[in-house]
Amino acid sequence: MNLPIDTIASCKSVMQAQWDDYAxxxxxxxxxxxxxxxxxxxxxxxxxxxxxxxxxxTDNAAAMTEPVFTLLVDTAVTLKQSDSITxxxxxxxxxxxxxxxxxxxxSNSVVLSGVKIS
Numbered sequence: 001m002n003l004p005i006d007t008i009a010s011c012k013s014v015m016q017a018q019w020d021d022y023a024x025x026x027x028x029x030x031x032x033x034x035x036x037x038x039x040x041x042x043x044x045x046x047x048x049x050x051x052x053x054x055x056x057x058t059d060n061a062a063a064m065t066e067p068v069f070t071l072l073v074d075t076a077v078t079l080k081q082s083d084s085i086t087x088x089x090x091x092x093x094x095x096x097x098x099x100x101x102x103x104x105x106x107s108n109s110v111v112l113s114g115v116k117i118s
Contacts, residue, residue, distance in 0.1 A: 003105065012106050016074065019047040023071065025098075026084045040083070047072040047107075048089045069096060069112040075103065079110050093118045 003011075025041040049072070052065035071085060079085075083098040096112030 008105060012074070015106055016045060019045050019072070021046050021048045021087055021089045023048075023073065023085055023087045025077075025079065026086075027080060028082075037084075041077060044073060044077055046087065048087045048094060067115070069094060069115050070109055071098075071112055072107045072109050075106070075108055077108060079108060083110075085110075085112060
């Protein structure tokens with residue numbers, strides 16, 4: 001989508017004004033022939049959303065669903081698959097691994113897997 005830069009900035013501003021979550025992103029990086037976990041983003045403004053999706057392996061169970069967590073971040077934030085992401089959302093902490101990132105015009109998004117809530 002080829003929108004004017006000021007339109008993109010305005011839309012991002014309106015959308016992000018509704019965000020009230022914060023995320024910390026850590027990533028395994030290669031350093032001197034070893035792997036180290038480094039914090040690449042800390043306390044970045046974001047939005048965590050949850051929806052229910054049908055479970056495909058229902059066997060004998062009826063109409064089961066499981067939560068799907070999607071994280072939205074600013075387009076300046078570059079997420080990578082398998083990043084570890086911790087989100088503070090409405091007083092709870094959600095920790096999961098990033099799936100394949102989807103970079104969009106107004107935000108970047110990623111589905112989190114293996115989410116633990118504390």
